Amino acid sequence: ITLNIRDFCADLMDELQLIDNAQHQFVLSDRLTQSHEVFLDERLLRIILSNLLSNAIKYSKEGKEIELEISRDEQGICFQVKDGGIGIPEADRKHLFQMFHRAQNVGEISGTGLGLAIVKRAVDLHKGEISLESQEGVGTIFRVRLPLNEQ
Ligand code: ATP
Ligand code: MG
Secondary structure (H helix, E strand, O other): OOEEHHHHHHHHHHHHHHHHOOOOEEEEEEOOOOOOEEOOOHHHHHHHHHHHHHHHHHOOOOOOEEEEEEEEEOOEEEEEEEEOOOOOOHHHHOOOOOOOOOOOOOOOOOOOOOHHHHHHHHHHHOOOEEEEEEEOOOEEEEEEEEOOOOO
């Protein structure tokens, strides 16, 4: 089954924006040029993006921008989720994808520490890659690349 990636991302951003109750600014940056119909599992993609986006929302103050950028390269389709939130301390980064790990700077923000472990499984099932860039007090970018199986 093919998935229209552009529509899927727009719908997901709309849904999250509704739930967020206008506390953040949602920006969808679409850098796709050609076909947006891709062979990807919709449920897995939803797991990946909704977890990353809900973290971006949860770990940034109201009024901040939440950006989802979609692009393509030779290796596949790339998703970038960027926030202007609390950031992730260096020491926590290598443990982030382990179950129940929460960074030392979460303070009062609640969570179970499962979201990113689930994201990692979903990315691995897609034979994709995930990486992050972060600066404490400035924000975080998660990047996911999923290989595409064009038929
Ligand atoms: P939940 O299981 O409800 O998602 P959680 O958000 O605490 O709980 P994860 O989504 O697995 O768990 O994230 C693990 C930890 O990584 C978080 O507790 C937080 O410390 C850190 N983290 C993840 N995303 C961000 C982000 N965008 N900005 C700052 N810290 C983040
Ligand atoms: Mg989470």
